[in-house]
Amino acid sequence: MSGYLTGVLVVLAFNVMAAYAVYLPMAAGQLNLGIAGFMAIGAYASAFLTNEYGWSMWTAIPLGSGLAGLMGIIIGIPVLRTHGIYLAMATFALGQVISAVFLNLEVVGGAAGYPVSDYASPQVVWAAAAGVVVLMLYISRTRFALCLTAVKSDATVADLLGVSVRGMQVAAFALGAAVAGFGGGLYAHHYNFVEAQHFNVLLSVFTVLYVLFGGTQTVWGPLVGAAFFTLVPELLRASDQWRYAVFAAFIILFMAVRPQGLVTTSLMTLFRRRRVTP
Amino acid sequence: MSAALSISGLSKSFAGVRAIRDLSFEVPKGRTTALIGPNGAGKTTVFNMVSGVYGVDAGRITVNGTDVTHMPSRRRISTGVARSFQNIRLMSHLSVLENLLVGQHVRASSLAALLTPYRLIPNHRWKREARAALAESGLEAYADETVGALPYGVRKRIDLVRATLAGASVLMLDEPAAGLNPSETNALRDHLRALAAKGVTLLVVEHDMHFVDSICENVVVLNFGEKIAEGPLSVVRRDPKVREAYIGTDGED
Amino acid sequence: MLAQQIVNGLMLGAIYMLVAVAFTLAIGVLNFLNFSLPGLFMVGGMVSFGMMKLGWPWFLAFAVALLAAALISLLVERLAYRRMQGGDPEVPLVSSLGFLVLLENLVLIQYGSDQQAFPALLPDMNFRIGGLVIGMAQVLSLAVSLALVFWLSRFLKATNAGRRIRTVAESRETALLMGIDISRLVPQLFVASALLAAFAGILFAVNYQQVSPFMGEGVGFKGVAAMIVGGMGSIWGAVLGGLLIGLAEVLSISFIGADMVNITVYGLLLLILIVRPQGLLGRPASREKL
Structure with a gap:
């Protein structure tokens, strides 16, 4: 495999993990515009453990992920008192604050960035992304996922039917944060370098963009969205400076024609019926 | 304890306006009771207070x-009280079957239940x-449909089925017959009678007095948030206070 | 020193204020967090710059910039807003973000990604009051911004058009029942908010004498923060929020350090959202009915 292709597929793996970090809370109706902040927590925390304490990345990355999830719970409890646009803005502000904190944290290099000692190979990154996909597929088949959709659809009625709305919301938010932190930790160890500037608003925003583009009705949407977002600009590489403009124009037109995203429930049903009756 | 639901001295104001005033009544276990009264009498407000919305x-x-009285709304369903909604509140992101599965939630809310991949298990008991x-x-024909496109009467019935799936012993139904055609109303009547025969206590808000007459042993009449009469419909409808409350409306028949 | 920083903060705040008012019009009336507005802010600055570079006089350049912003905003209404009614609320937000990315990249293709020097339009004249130095451009832009906001507030209160807008903001159903033609009002609002954002971009360019394809991001996001701090849908809230955010930014740059700006500004936003989500001057959301 060429170095170029390997590089693109690694980026794809990171984008897939980020996509599911956004998708989980979105399944419960939360628009998280601060996912980059949680990636930063996972990246810096795991890098700090491997650098300063000599941990292996096999333990440091899960711990970084857990820490991001824990922050998700701690921050999620007050922040999830808000809804809708307020929640989107709160997470947006949160992402900004977290990356600004790391930018000023001299113990992890501040604005100069933070080199990381342990290395995660492309194969490790791919396996991790595949693991995240399998986990998400599993979750989407459980009652937990059903409850998330119920909360998204009608929180008042879900509550009256006995669903712990706050519990589900915090769980979805924190699990999304943990997935983001997991991706962030791998990112740090694959590129052997972290800088706070990478985890900016646009990273969060683009992730949300391709998740919605892929569609949030089914668990496959984020995967398709991430793949499209990663691979198509590469194909447009020939017209280098036009590619983001073309891509953005495409997204706008696509969403105008098909606001529910690329992969929808009815599409999946159609696909299944075809398979059963050839 | 013979009352399934007992309300005593209940009061509620919204922005200084008394919506419910010192209301007391009991719903006997295993019986079907109607809560009636003109529009704005406070019937739905009573439901909202019992279920904890207010x-x-x-x-x-x-x-x-x-x-x-002070239990969080979420836990009340586990004491055995469930409800339906006047403006049908089915979850539009879920299929009919999934809406019903949410209705079961109170009986399947342990961590193990939450993490069971029931969708991977063919014919799971839920x-x-x-x-x-x-x-x-x-x-049954509607099981896999999304709820948005279904006819009103069907959605109304699904809302009722969802409430029953909680396994509640007390069901509060908010205008179950409103907007139904005669055959749907008959089907609903049979359904409610079957529930009552199983020992479920029903409290029904309803404007259709024929319907009320055909299923309820007892009615409670509200007007301006106060109870003005209580007893069998045949007795209550002769009560001058009730007649006065209904003047100009079609409820007195 | 402190007084000087407060003056500078208020001047910057005046720009945020205009952007915040543009956002608040879109969200208060249309319930649409329109992320294309930072792009239109940039269009205001960059198109003015481009036209003047071609030798056009400043007033024509500004007019072209405002016109361009208005036309683009109508396109946003068409593609990002109108088609999405009744769908998930995230979708128009994402489409409007798509417009931001599109506009930035189109301008980047034309002018490159570097900061460009915007020509000085006003004589380099300073007022000195006590120890304070206040630039001519600063005074002018603060005065113009405040005048614009005053006028807008009067307009919404005292004219028929304003009353119609406020009715739509209160309740769409009521507005429809009263026979208000929402389908005509909505594009007008899009144009109005676009003009405000683009005008803020022009003021920014005149004031700070620099423009770039990405000038809208920082200012736009802080405008959103200002709107929320003040209270969504409230014009005076946007004014208060804009000035507060401007002050917080300038004061934290001079007393804590430039890298801390995001912590103070967005920390303030986060705090407000948790403690008082309706913002300083906003009204709390009412509880839904069953």
Whole structure:
């Protein structure tokens, strides 16, 4: 495999993990515009453990992920008192604050960035992304996922039917944060370098963009969205400076024609019926 | 304890306006009771207070002997009280079957239940139970439909089936017959009678007095948030206060 | 020193204020967090710059910039807003973000990604009051911004058009029942908010004498923060929020350090959202009915 292709597929793996970090809370109706902040927590925390304490990345990355999830719970409890646009803005502000904190944290290099000692190979990154996909597929088949959709659809009625709305919301938010932190930790160890500037608003925003583009009705949407977002600009590489403009124009037109995203429930049903009756 | 639902001294104001004033009544276990009154009398407000959507200003609400007055709304369904909604509140992002599965939640909310991949298990008992409940109401054909496109009467019945799936012993139904055609109303009547025969206590808000007459042993009449009469419909409808409350409306028949 | 920083903060705040008012019009009336507005802010600055580079006089350049912003905003209404009614609320937000990315990249293709020097339009004249130095451009832009906001507030209160807008903001159903033609009002609002954002971009360019394809991001996001701090849908809230955010930014740059700006500004936003989500001057959301 060429170095170029390997590089693109690694980026794809990171984008897939980020996509599911956004998708989980979105399944419960939360628009998280601060996912980059949680990636930063996972990246810096795991890098700090491997650098300063000599941990292996096999333990440091899960711990970084857990820490991001824990922050998700701690921050999620007050922040999830808000809804809708307020929640989107709160997470947006949160992402900004977290990356600004790391930018000023001299113990992890501040604005100069933070080199990381342990290395995660492309194969490790791919396996991790595949693991995240399998986990998400599993979750989407459980009652937990059903409850998330119920909360998204009608929180008042879900509550009256006995669903712990706050519990589900915090769980979805924190699990999304943990997935983001997991991706962030791998990112740090694959590129052997972290800088706070990478985890900016646009990273969060683009992730949300391709998740919605892929569609949030089914668990496959984020995967398709991430793949499209990663691979198509590469194909447009020939017209280098036009590619983001073309891509953005495409997204706008696509969403105008098909606001529910690329992969929808009815599409999946159609696909299944075809398979059963050839 | 013979009352399934007991309300005493209940009061509630909204922005200084008294919506419910010192209301007390009991719903006997296993019986079907109607809560009637002109529009704006406070019937739905009573439901909202019993289910915990609104807090109370004063008074006490007891379900099957448990004081739920200050219990968080989410936990009240586990004391055995469930409800339907006047403006049908099915979850539009879910299929009919999935809506019913959410209705079962109170009986399947442990961590293990939450993490069971029931969708991977063919014929899982939750799905079986929900399909059976649909079949009982003759709605099995709709199981995999999304709720948005279904006819009003069907959605109304699904809302009712969802409330029953909680396994509640007290069901509060908010205008179950409103907007139904005669054959749907008959099907609903049979359904409610079947529930009552199983020992479920019903409290029904309804404007259709023929319907009320055909299923309810007892009615409670509200007007301007106060109870103005209580007893069998045949007796209550002769009460001058009730007649006065209904003047100009079509409820007195 | 402190007084000087407060003056500078208020001047910057005046720009945020205009952007915040543009956002608040879109969200208060249309319930649409329109992320294309930072792009239109940039269009205001960059198109003015481009036209003047071609030798056009400043007033024509500004007019072209405002016109361009208005036309683009109508396109946003068409593609991002109108088609999405009744769908998930995230979708128009994402489409409007798509417009931001599109506009930035189109301008980047034309002018490159570097900061460009915007020509000085006003004589380099300073007022000195006590120890304070206040630039001519600063005074002018603060005065113009405040005048614009005053006028807008009067307009919404005292004219028929304003009353119609406020009715739509209160309740769409009521507005429809009263026979208000929402389908005509909505594009007008899009144009109005676009003009405000683009005008803020022009003021920014005149004031700070620099423009770039990405000038809208920082200012736009802080405008959103200002709107929320003040209270969504409230014009005076947007004014208060804009000035507060401007002050917080300038004061934290001079007393804590430039890298801390995001912590103070967005920390303030986060705090407000948790403690008082309706913002300083906003009204709390009412509880839904069953």
